[in-house]
Structures are given as structure tokens and as C-alpha cells.
Amino acid sequence: MARTVLVIGGAGRTGRHVVDLLTANGDRVRVMSRRPSRIGRQGVELITGDIADPSAVARAVDGVDAVVVSVEPPTDPAGSETVMHLGVREVAERAASRGAQVVLLSQIYITRPEKMPGLQEMVRARGRGEQALRNSGAPYTIVRPSWLTNEPAGRSAIRLEQGDTGDGQISRADVARACVEALRNPQALGRTFEMYNEPGPAPTDWAALFGALKPDQ
Ligand SMILES: NC(=O)c1ccc[n+]([C@@H]2O[C@H](COP(=O)([O-])OP(=O)(O)OC[C@H]3O[C@@H](n4cnc5c(N)ncnc54)[C@H](OP(=O)(O)O)[C@@H]3O)[C@@H](O)[C@H]2O)c1
Numbered sequence: 001m002a003r004t005v006l007v008i009g010g011a012g013r014t015g016r017h018v019v020d021l022l023t024a025n026g027d028r029v030r031v032m033s034r035r036p037s038r039i040g041r042q043g044v045e046l047i048t049g050d051i052a053d054p055s056a057v058a059r060a061v062d063g064v065d066a067v068v069v070s071v072e073p074p075t076d077p078a079g080s081e082t083v084m085h086l087g088v089r090e091v092a093e094r095a096a097s098r099g100a101q102v103v104l105l106s107q108i109y110i111t112r113p114e115k116m117p118g119l120q121e122m123v124r125a126r127g128r129g130e131q132a133l134r135n136s137g138a139p140y141t142i143v144r145p146s147w148l149t150n151e152p153a154g155r156s157a158i159r160l161e162q163g164d165t166g167d168g169q170i171s172r173a174d175v176a177r178a179c180v181e182a183l184r185n186p187q188a189l190g191r192t193f194e195m196y197n198e199p200g201p202a203p204t205d206w207a208a209l210f211g212a213l214k215p216d217q
Contacts (some may be wrong), residue, residue: 004028005183006060008051008091009070010044011035014105014148017176018068019044025180026125032060051087061094066101068179077121084122090131092136101139101189103179106130108146108194130192134216141182142192142216145175149197153177157200160193160209168196181206190215 005022008022009015022029023043030045049056061067069091073084088104093131095102103152106126109116113123133140146168153173175195182188187210 002026002028003065003183004030004063006030006032006047007031007070008060008067009072010068011106012070012072013150014145014172014175014179015068015070017153017173018179021176021180023179029107030060030064032056049060052082052092054090054177056095057087057090061091061098061100064095064098064100066103066105066183067091067095068105068183070105070179073122073126075119075122077125080122080125081128084125085128085132088103089132089136092133092140092157093140096136096138097137101183102133102136103141104130104133105175105179105180106142106192108144108164108166110144134192137174139189141179141188141190143175143178143182144192144194145170146194147194148172148175151197154202156197156202158203159196159198160213161196162191162193162213164194166194166196168198170195170197178206182210183211187211187213192216 005027007018010019011033032047047060073080110127113120149169149171151171185207186214187207191213
């Protein structure tokens with residue numbers, strides 16, 4: 001059944017892939033961007049706004065069935081707290097109040113911020129945003145991409161991991177596919193996982209990939 005999906009950061013490099021997959025699937029897509037003139041796509045509803053602005057978030061989430069958050073954080077501690085913790089929390093709580101699903105793009109190294117010198121506070125704010133989503137009551141999936149590449153989708157296998165111990169690369173197009181599959185597969189709900197490309201054939205059975213993951217505690 002077609003759904004209305006808000007993509008916050010839908011003008012970005014991963015977000016655009018998410019928008020393409022959703023529209024190809026027949027979903028109604030709403031993009032939130034601070035500068036929506038960047039998008040210029042037919043059939044996509046545009047909302048100008050910042051995730052750090054609660055009134056913009058309220059407008060953006062109103063009427064949607066699901067939200068994908070693909071937002072690049074500011075690197076300064078105050079900005080990352082405002083965007084990646086408080087902004088994500090606002091989205092999560094708004095979504096929870098209407099039973100909308102949230103797929104949050106996070107990153108690897110959330111549980112080992114000391115390994116990212118100079119960006120530790122940004123990573124910690126991201127971790128607080130993850131936890132706010134888990135606590136919100138919204139049905140959710142947290143995707144932690146490893147280092148992003150611009151390889152096309154489906155060029156290689158995908159490994160999903162949990163526990164945040166690895167390092168590697170994943171293509172933006174594959175991450176977008178995972179976000180959209182997470183909206184379709186209930187096996188992804190309540191899960192947090194890291195994503196890596198590795199040699200081998202592209203996955204075809206996302207339900208099985210998600211089904212092998214443990215639910216969050
Ligand atoms: N680069 C990596 O290797 C890497 C690794 C792991 C995870 N990630 C994460 O993966 C996600 C996708 O990365 P990407 O490189 O594809 O992203 P990107 O191209 O940099 O796009 C990010 C989007 O964030 C939006 N954004 C930034 N601040 C915002 C705010 N305050 N309110 C609303 N939107 C805001 C921007 O939208 P507008 O400018 O249109 O407002 C932009 O479209 C990001 O969360 C990124 O941090 C990246």
C-alpha cells in the first residue's frame with residue numbers, strides 16, 4: 001500500500017537515492033530541506049525547514065506514515081547536540097504520537113567516540129539521538145553506515161553487523177536501499193545495525209538479512 005514518507009535530508013546524496021526508490025515504489029514523498037530549491041523534482045512535496053526547528057518538524061511530520069532521517073550533522077558540539085540529539089528526538093516524539101515509523105541514518109563508532117578525535121562530541125550527540133528514538137515509542141530502525149561511497153547499488157554483497165566493532169565502506173545507494181527495505185520489512189523494526197559492502201552477490205532477501213539481527217535491548 002502506498003504510504004506518505006517524509007525524507008529529512010532528501011536533497012542530500014543518500015537522501016536522493018531514498019527519494020528515487022520511494023517514488024519508484026509508488027509512495028508519496030515529502031522532502032524536508034533547509035534549501036528545497038536544491039531538489040526540483042516532480043511529484044515530490046517540498047517543505048522548507050531545519051530539523052532543529054520544532055515547528056518545522058511538526059509541519060513536516062504532520063500527515064506522514066513514515067520518516068527517513070538522512071541528515072549530516074554539524075561538527076561543533078552545540079550544533080550537533082541541537083540537530084542530532086534534540087532534532088532527532090523531536091522527530092521521534094512527533095512520529096510516535098501518530099504511530100509513524102522512523103528510519104534513522106546514524107554511523108559506525110557511536111559506542112567508541114574516542115576513536116574519532118575532534119568529532120567525539122558530534123558522535124556522542126548522535127548516540128543520544130539514537131537513544132531518544134529508541135525511547136520514543138515510535139516504531140524504528142537505526143542504520144549505521146560505515147564510510148560512504150558513491151558506488152551504484154547492487155554491485156556487491158552487504159554485511160549487516162551489530163555491536164559497532166567494525167570498519168569499512170558501504171555505498172550510499174545500498175544504504176538507501178536498506179532504508180526503504182526497512183520500511184517494508186517488519187523484521188527490521190527495533191533493530192540497530194552497521195552496514196558494510198563486501199565481495200559477493202548483492203542481497204535479494206532483505207527479510208532474511210534483517211531477520212538475522214537481534215532486537216535492541
Ligand atoms: N560520509 C560518510 O562516510 C558517512 C559515514 C557514516 C554515516 N554517514 C551519515 O549518512 C547520512 C547520509 O550522508 P550523505 O553524505 O549522503 O549526506 P549529504 O549528502 O551530506 O546530505 C545530508 C543532508 O543533511 C541535510 N541537513 C543538514 N543539516 C540539516 C538540518 N539542520 N536540518 C535539515 N536537514 C539538514 C542537508 O539538507 P539541506 O542542505 O538540503 O538542508 C543534506 O541534504 C548522514 O547522516 C551522514 O552523517 C556518513
